[in-house]
Amino acid sequence: MIRGRKRILGVAAAGATALLVAAAGCGGSSGSDGGGGGGNASAPAGKKTITVGILTDVTGAAASGNKTSVDGVKAGVVYAARNGYNIKYVVGDTQTTPDGALSAAQKMVTQDHVLVVIAHSALAFTAANYLTAHKVPVVGMAEDGPEWITAKNMFSVVGALQQTKVATTIGKFFKQQSVTNVASIGYSVSPLSSESALASGESAKAAGLQVGYLNAKFPFGSTDVGPTVLAMKKAGIDGFTASVDPNTSFALITGLRQQGVALKVALLPTGYGGDLEQAGPGALNAAQNVYFQLGYEPIELQTAATKQFQSDLKDAKVTTVPTYAMYNGYAAVGLLVRGLKGAGANPTQASLITSLSGIHDWDAMGLFGGRKLDINDRENIVGGAGNCTWVTKLEGDKFTPVKGADPICGDVIPGVTVAPQS
Missing domain, CATH: 3.40.50.2300 (Response regulator)
Known part of the structure; x- marks a missing residue:
């Protein structure tokens, strides 16, 4: 997606x-x-x-x-x-x-x-x-x-x-990277963030993965992540995604690492390219080996x-x-x-x-890599053109396109919907 x-x-x-x-x-x-x-x-x-x-x-x-x-x-x-x-x-x-x-x-x-x-x-x-x-x-x-x-x-x-339908793309990527137990987090104040967190969980389930921790009611913009990190550690997660801003995401990742959680994948919808520079001091270090999504061809593909x-x-x-x-x-x-x-x-x-x-x-x-999108289809579009996303991995100061995810595409899961948590 x-x-x-x-x-x-x-x-x-x-x-x-x-x-x-x-x-x-x-x-x-x-x-x-x-x-x-x-x-x-x-x-x-x-x-x-x-x-x-x-x-x-x-x-x-x-x-x-x-x-x-x-x-x-x-x-x-x-x-x-x-x-x-x-x-x-x-x-x-x-x-x-x-x-x-x-x-x-x-x-x-x-x-x-x-x-x-x-x-x-x-x-x-x-x-x-x-x-x-x-x-x-x-x-x-x-x-x-x-x-x-x-x-x-x-x-x-x-x-x-x-916003309430689910595609297989995210779960497909986690499975490709050998993740077995996923955590997904979203902001409570935003229906879209909450729904996206829930959708990532459903996508992971569709791929046969465990969703050990799901929190679609996280406080907006918060970096007070201690209790959440401990809960994810207790759940035994080895994959993580968050529908939140970079400061919250990197605080969670840093906390998980400090607690000794061995993450196979931390997948973020924010932070690619110049966005990392906007995330503040320490972000480059916190983002090492983190995977970043992009809805368009990354410039590294040239x-x-x-x-x-x-x-x-x-x-x-x-x-x-x-x-x-x-x-x-x-x-x-x-x-x-x-x-x-x-x-x-x-x-x-x-x-x-x-x-x-x-x-x-x-x-x-x-920039959709040759794919086309009906911008006026207001019923069936879940993840943009072809439900595709490009994934890069930060290594040092370079974003490297991930083989098999350049892009990775999925399908809408029939009959599966989500709604924001109240």
Whole structure:
């Protein structure tokens, strides 16, 4: 399964007004087109200027996993320019609060007059009803809630993932690595995190493995892991996965090692590439021999698609190591460009939604490894294109693609569903 849907999955309490950070995209103009996305007199001949809002967690508890989506959008701006569109964008910081997310979305609509919102936030669901009511098209990453399934103006780059269905992929990987007893952990505050933890457990069971420890009610963002580590040790687990943020994950892994637990596999949905740098001091050491998932081809494979991605990052003057959020920001602009091509010479929000609603063969600009995805299948998509995930292992300071998991793909398990624990 593509577990990027679990990246930073909690919801911080307490509201605050949103901090809006404006940034001009490459080749963009300072003028507003009222959300219509039509031509602008200052734009190069034959190109359209599109005003885009980026709704993401620049600050707060979810920032470590999501804020670099802006750098991915910058690379996407380069991609869009090659395809005839100038992207001008504003960044709305949710501050990882519900009030912050809603305020940011409201400003994008009422003041910035964006044509479309790119959402890469653990709090997107708190702004979803507002954006849907105002018929604003949204593209981005389905990491936070069921709105990507229910709201027909929202289009995820990895598909509108069914959160309660289960694929065989995770269990298949654990079995491939000779794991026999699995632990799975998720955050209580996020239905998606909780469901993902439960789904990993069901996937392991389907592979014939024991699930010795399952906790889908872990406190959001906590690094107080002592009792949990002792419970996992007592259960005799030798495999571990967690639908939580990097700080929690690495605290658990460090604790398990200190307790002498011999892990055959610690598999994380977060931490690949530049994400490791966001996890704070000591993360590199804690992450040694840890396995990391990615919903796209990792750059280490050096395919045509990953080389183009790296080239566009370079042209956008992004010099840091790619993160999963960068992949998603880049892919979101790619999906937007695909939608714009079918939205008419002077695209409107309505024509863009209609165009995006007709896309059934999305390949993430080749980053799905040749696989295609129906982004409008809101019933059957569980783990993205082909229920596939790429797995890398950190050895020293290098991520090495794992043989047999480059990618590893699975099938939806008939009749098996999960629901968040209350």
